[in-house]
Amino acid sequence: MRQRISKTKRLIVKVGSALVTNDGAGLSQDFIAECARQIAALHAQGRQVVLVSSGAIAAGMQRLGWSTRPHGIHELQAAAAVGQMGLCQTYETCFAGHGLKAAQILLTHEDLSDRTRYLNARSTLLTLLELGVVPIINENDTVVTDEIKFGDNDTLGALVANLVEAEALVILTDQQGLYSADPRREPAATLIHEGEADDRRFEAMAGGSGSAISKGGMITKIRAAQRAARSGAHTLIASGREADVLPRLMAGETLGTLLYATATPLAARKQWLADHLQLAGSLALDAGAETALRSGRSLLPIGVTAVEGEFERGAAVACRDSMGREIARGLINYSSSEARRIARHGSQDIEALLGYVDEEELIHRDNLVLL
């Protein structure tokens, strides 16, 4: 199983507040520099990395001279806004030292449950990865209220793994991995090396957060692993203080805890598409488009002869053959009125017809499931 990890092309690395802020003592330049160095090493091996980093609130508290974490949501939001500046500035400088560009992305739960915003976030992230940029994600603390917060970045890491179909989610924390019990309370607890992400026994072993500055604890990491596994991503939980931890994990070394998924990312995503979509319209295809879809290609506007229904970008639509039979369904990249305008045209005409190009495909093959 560990050998399979070494084949990972796309991974999410999540780093917790304790590491990034040296247990709350302001931003840890050393940790951030080390993190950037290791991610640059993974990049040099041809892997794509999305970083989910906590630490804004803790860094902001320090900049504002607050010694204890405030309880009021607005104070927390203010601290996050102040701290996020320093956090991204520090990452940017460190990545630049390795010739890498970084991008800041702040997300909320709503962004990922709304289909249009989900698709937009996905397209932006995939474009950044293709450009060789390292996206740095945190929760958009400024605009969320208590109820809609992810609450912890472990969950956010798993949602991002789902979003970009990463093969692995690496959660770096202040412990070596998942122990049979919280090692702060039970020194005799032993490290779990490997198990299935959905094994319910792990939830019973995991406790809450180990410090005042962190939110999630081990339980949110186990739940994140379960969530990541649903889209086929394996989760690794390891210590961010272990030398060269990321390159060693990606080389397949037995380090930390591996919670593995049993489905492949694409198969899991297609299952989700098949099960969850409520159709908002349909597209009539010509014979060429039908053949293209059946051989696993994306749907281009040129092969669409008619568009039925009124829908927004990101809606689920049926694809019908010339007899009206549904042969596939998927998430469309254009609204119904845009789709009507570009139907029967080559992708090179999209810009002239609409004034912009979102995607050259009407439905990308990753968002398409054949019936």
Ligand SMILES: Nc1ncnc2c1ncn2[C@@H]1O[C@H](COP(=O)(O)OP(=O)(O)O)[C@@H](O)[C@H]1O
């Ligand atoms: N079974 C367990 N194994 C390891 N750590 C555990 C376990 N149960 C609870 N914990 C606690 O979870 C903490 C890590 O989570 P957290 O404090 O939220 O860190 P982070 O900021 O990295 O997300 C550890 O320091 C530890 O005290």
Ligand SMILES: N[C@@H](CCC(=O)OP(=O)(O)O)C(=O)O
């Ligand atoms: N958005 C918050 C994240 C808080 C959080 O989830 O912390 P952690 O449990 O350490 O990952 C921040 O940047 O401070």
